[in-house]
Amino acid sequence: MSTTMSATARVPLARRIALAGCAVGALILTVSMAHARPTYFDAFTTLYGIGGSDNLNACGVCHIKWTGTGARNQFGGAVEQQLYLGKTVTQSLLDIEGDDSDSDGFTNGDEIMTYLTLPGYSCSNFLLANGAPSDWHTFITPMVASCLVPHDIRVAPTDLSIIGEAGELATAGIEIFNNGSSVPLEVTSYGLVDGTDPELAVSGPALPVTIPINSSIIVEIQFTPAGFVFLNDDFRIVSDDPDEPIIDVPIQAFGVVTPLASAENRSTCFREIDKNFQRFAKRHSKEWNRCYLDEVQGVACDTARRDLKIENAEAKLRERIGGAKDRRCDGNNLSPSFIGYPDVCGGGCGAIQTNTYEGLVDCLVCRQDEGRDATLTAALGTAPPDLPANVIAGKTVSCQRQLLKQSGKAIAKGLKILGRCELDNITAAVAVDCATEHAEALAKLKDKVDGVIQKCGSTTGLDGCLFDPEFSVGCVGDSALSVAGDLTDTVFGLD
Ligand SMILES: [Ca+2]
Ligand SMILES: [Ca+2]
Ligand SMILES: [Ca+2]
Numbered sequence: 001m002s003t004t005m006s007a008t009a010r011v012p013l014a015r016r017i018a019l020a021g022c023a024v025g026a027l028i029l030t031v032s033m034a035h036a037r038p039t040y041f042d043a044f045t046t047l048y049g050i051g052g053s054d055n056l057n058a059c060g061v062c063h064i065k066w067t068g069t070g071a072r073n074q075f076g077g078a079v080e081q082q083l084y085l086g087k088t089v090t091q092s093l094l095d096i097e098g099d100d101s102d103s104d105g106f107t108n109g110d111e112i113m114t115y116l117t118l119p120g121y122s123c124s125n126f127l128l129a130n131g132a133p134s135d136w137h138t139f140i141t142p143m144v145a146s147c148l149v150p151h152d153i154r155v156a157p158t159d160l161s162i163i164g165e166a167g168e169l170a171t172a173g174i175e176i177f178n179n180g181s182s183v184p185l186e187v188t189s190y191g192l193v194d195g196t197d198p199e200l201a202v203s204g205p206a207l208p209v210t211i212p213i214n215s216s217i218i219v220e221i222q223f224t225p226a227g228f229v230f231l232n233d234d235f236r237i238v239s240d241d242p243d244e245p246i247i248d249v250p251i252q253a254f255g256v257v258t259p260l261a262s263a264e265n266r267s268t269c270f271r272e273i274d275k276n277f278q279r280f281a282k283r284h285s286k287e288w289n290r291c292y293l294d295e296v297q298g299v300a301c302d303t304a305r306r307d308l309k310i311e312n313a314e315a316k317l318r319e320r321i322g323g324a325k326d327r328r329c330d331g332n333n334l335s336p337s338f339i340g341y342p343d344v345c346g347g348g349c350g351a352i353q354t355n356t357y358e359g360l361v362d363c364l365v366c367r368q369d370e371g372r373d374a375t376l377t378a379a380l381g382t383a384p385p386d387l388p389a390n391v392i393a394g395k396t397v398s399c400q401r402q403l404l405k406q407s408g409k410a411i412a413k414g415l416k417i418l419g420r421c422e423l424d425n426i427t428a429a430v431a432v433d434c435a436t437e438h439a440e441a442l443a444k445l446k447d448k449v450d451g452v453i454q455k456c457g458s459t460t461g462l463d464g465c466l467f468d469p470e471f472s473v474g475c476v477g478d479s480a481l482s483v484a485g486d487l488t489d490t491v492f493g494l495d
Contacts, residue, residue, distance in 0.1 A: 040079075041068070043089035048112055055116055055139045058132075062120065066131040073128065075101045075108060075120030104141040115142035123147035127154065127179075134214070146181050153187075153241040154179035159250045160235070164223045166257045173218045174235060174249055178211040185211045186240045190219055193234040193248065199225050200233060200253060225255020258337060266339045267426040269329040274419040274491050276320045277364050281371075281487065282412050283313040288372050289404040292380055296388040297397060314365060322357025330357050339493070346495025347486060354493075367490045371483040375411065378479035379403040381463025388463065395457035402452045403464070407480045410445040414484025415491075417441055422492045435485060442484075446477035 041059060044050070050057050059068025062076030072080060078101040082092030097109030104111075104122035111119040117139045121129060126140045126147045137147045154177040164170030178185040188208045192200060204219030211217055221235065235249040260266070287309050291301035319325045329339070336355055337343070345352035345363035347370055354360045373383040380400065382388040392400055421434035435442065450473065453459070453466060465475035472478075489495050 040089050044093060047090055047093055055136075056112065056118070060129055060132055060136075061118060064128055064130050066129060066133070066136075073102075073118075073120030074125070075118070077101075077120075078108075106142045111142060117142050148179060148181040150181050151183040151185070151240075151242055152180040153177070153185055153237070153239045153244055153247065155237060155247050155249060157249070159252075160221065161252045161254070162221065162223045163254045163256060164225045166225050166227045166255055168224070170223045170225075172221050172223075174221060175216050175218050176211065176237060176239075177216040178213055180213060182213065184213065187211065187217070187237060188240070189236075189238045191236060192251075193236050195233070197231055197233070199223060199229065199255070200231060200251070202235070221251060223253045223255075225253070227255060228257050229253075229255035231255075260340050261334050261338045263427045265332065265334055267423060269332065269334050269339050270426060270492060271423055272326075272328040273321055273360075273364075274415075274423065276317050277368075277487075277491050278412070278415050278419065280313045280317040280364075281368050281415065282408075284310050284368055285372060285375065285408045285411065288376065288384075289408055292376055292382070292388065293397075293401055293404060296380060296382075296390065296392055296400060298391050314361075317364070318358075318361050321361050326357070336360050336493075341493035342495065346490055364490060367487060371411070371487055374479055374483050375404075375407050378465045378476045379407045381465075381467070390461050390463045392461040394460075396460050396462055399452070399456035399459060400462060402455075403449070403476060406449045406452050407476060410449050410477065410480035411484045411487075413445050414442060414481055415488060418484060418488040419491065422488060422494070434488070442481055446474065446481055449477035449480050450474045452476075 040062070044061065045057065048056070058066055060066035060073075062072050062079060063069065064071045064073055078096050078099060079089070079092050082095055083089065087095065097112075098107055100107050102118070102120050102122045102125070106115065106117070108119040111117045118126075118129075118136075121140050123141055123144060126137060129136055138145060140147045156175050156177070160172055160174065162170050162172045176187060176190070186208055187210075190204065190207070191202055195202075201222040201224075202219060203222060205217050209217060219235075223231075231251075231253040233251045233253070235251055237247045237249070238245060239247075261269075287306045291303065291306050294301040322330045325331075328334075336357060336359075341354055341360060343353060343355050344350055345354050345359075345366060347367055349363055349366035349370065352359055352363045352366060354363050376383040380388065380403070381390065417438050418434050421432065421437060425431040425434070453476075459467075465471040465479065466473075468475075
């Protein structure tokens with residue numbers, strides 16, 4: 001076969017007409033995807049004129065994963081073998097057109113150019129495709145309408161490992177599919193074959209259960225290890241599938257015990273985190289409140305000064321927690337997991353990993369930003385990145401100032417009260433619920449915030465939750481307490 005043949009010459013006539021109709025779209029696609037798509041994929045789609053919603057316009061033509069990367073299927077593997085010989089991608093594709101990589105009786109060339117079926121799968125291995133669209137079973141082998149049999153079960157995963165922390169519940173799902181093309185599947189029973197261990201349990205739909213075509217059910221495996229343990233069991237599914245009436249899914253369950261530093265050492269470290277975070281939080285909220293009080297009066301805030309002060313405060317926090325001046329946490333060889341801190345941050349900061357002190361401080365800073373946003377929204381009506389649309393003057397200014405000031409005070413005092421209580425909890429024989437334990441003191445803080453509005457000379461032009469019909473009278477105080485509670489939970493890793 002000539003290697004100088006142009007790309008368009010290889011495309012069947014019907015395909016060429018279709019291409020002409022979407023040439024503009026194809027051009028835009030090429031420009032925007034040029035960086036995201038590897039050269040292999042470009043070479044393949046260019047050579048065969050594949051694009052748009054074509055079944056073969058997918059990385060899954062070569063890869064097990066439909067979206068690409070990782071292991072290759074039989075066709076992708078055959079291309080790879082050619083590449084090892086030093087050929088270009090295009091030449092590699094051309095040289096295996098006459099082969100039948102998936103052994104379904106049709107050459108790769110015929111599958112790709114004539115039938116638009118997958119050259120890497122036959123009806124005996126098509127279930128290997130991972131993440132394929134739901135109709136992928138219709139373009140596996142030429143002239144086979146579907147590789148699915150009329151009445152069939154499929155289970156994923158086919159084996160299962162669960163790791164659980166001692167004393168905590170770990171769960172994993174097993175999905176049972178009706179993999180048939182025309183008959184409902186009846187599952188008559190499921191459960192653990194050696195179901196005598198109290199640490200493993202199963203939860204799922206009541207039996208018997210009928211699964212319609214194209215549907216599935218999920219059964220949850222629950223593992224609550226008492227301590228360090230390793231369990232083996234089989235999850236057995238009995239159904240009316242004609243050739244697989246019994247399917248066993250092997251289960252391996254590992255119970256682990258994460259070592260924890262002594263209560264005394266943890267308490268010393270958390271005291272340090274708590275103390276330094278409170279300092280940072282105070283400075284941070286003071287600067288932002290001052291800035292927004294300026295803005296709402298139509299005066300541009302000195303953002304450079306604000307940012308510098310906050311940067312300095314943050315640098316001090318980092319120096320003392322995980323940094324050069326850390327003596328109680330990192331400096332005492334206590335990693336975040338060793339003090340019982342969770343692996344990820346809470347609230348809207350869940351993308352932050354907290355298995356290092358750097359990450360832990362990132363988390364505190366991110367949560368403090370969240371607290372600032374909540375406070376400004378409640379007390380003033382606008383939070384970063386927006387600037388206030390309203391303008392206030394005269395007596396309203398002192399009212400706004402008091403609202404912000406008292407909110408800030410309530411948060412700072414709330415952090416103090418709750419922090420002291422959570423510190424005691426670390427070494428106490430029985431931990432208390434700190435919000436309940438100190439409900440009276442916290443209520444006083446809230447009252448002080450909520451009392452501000454009564455004493456206002458004027459509220460003309462004020463914005464914030466008090467003026468939003470969806471909120472109630474005490475909303476600014478509520479917000480302050482909830483910020484204090486959330487931040488305390490973050491400081492002590494209770495999210
Ligand atoms: Ca084939
Ligand atoms: Ca095929
Ligand atoms: Ca079957």
